Amino acid sequence: MFRQDSAELAVATVTMSDVGAEVDQPDARAELDSVVLEVRAGSGDFAFVDSMRVQLMAPTTSLPDIAIAEEPAVSGESPIVAKGDRSVNLVDYFVSDRLELRIELSGAGPPPTFNTLFSACVDVEGIELSGSLRDR
Numbered sequence: 001m002f003r004q005d006s007a008e009l010a011v012a013t014v015t016m017s018d019v020g021a022e023v024d025q026p027d028a029r030a031e032l033d034s035v036v037l038e039v040r041a042g043s044g045d046f047a048f049v050d051s052m053r054v055q056l057m058a059p060t061t062s063l064p065d066i067a068i069a070e071e072p073a074v075s076g077e078s079p080i081v082a083k084g085d086r087s088v089n090l091v092d093y094f095v096s097d098r099l100e101l102r103i104e105l106s107g108a109g110p111p112p113t114f115n116t117l118f119s120a121c122v123d124v125e126g127i128e129l130s131g132s133l134r135d136r
Helices: none
Strands: 003-006 009-017 029-041 049-057 066-071 080-083 098-107 115-125 132-135
Touching (some): 009 115, 029 066, 049 080
Antiparallel strands (some): 003 009, 009 098, 029 080, 049 066, 049 098
């Protein structure tokens, strides 16, 4: 669920614990191809959204927080599809004990009952991913 972080920023944080990634090759790669955010309840579209940003954090490590996808001009339609930053190798993040995904929507703010479905397509080579996502 999204919470209003400021007058023009709504934020949702998803936590992945026990990521369970296993590296099979020393030159393993994991690159985000795309993310999709789809309205599920509380609104028929994203008319209140100006832009979307997705960040990845590994709070139990010294890895920096990174922006992995951005859609600077949202059309208002559902779903929002944003290309991932394929220059970032996510392997070090995926082998951490815990990941946090932060989805930021700038604009007027969602209605109180607003809910979405988030999905991501990750290209991997030399690494196996498993784990569980839960909304926090």
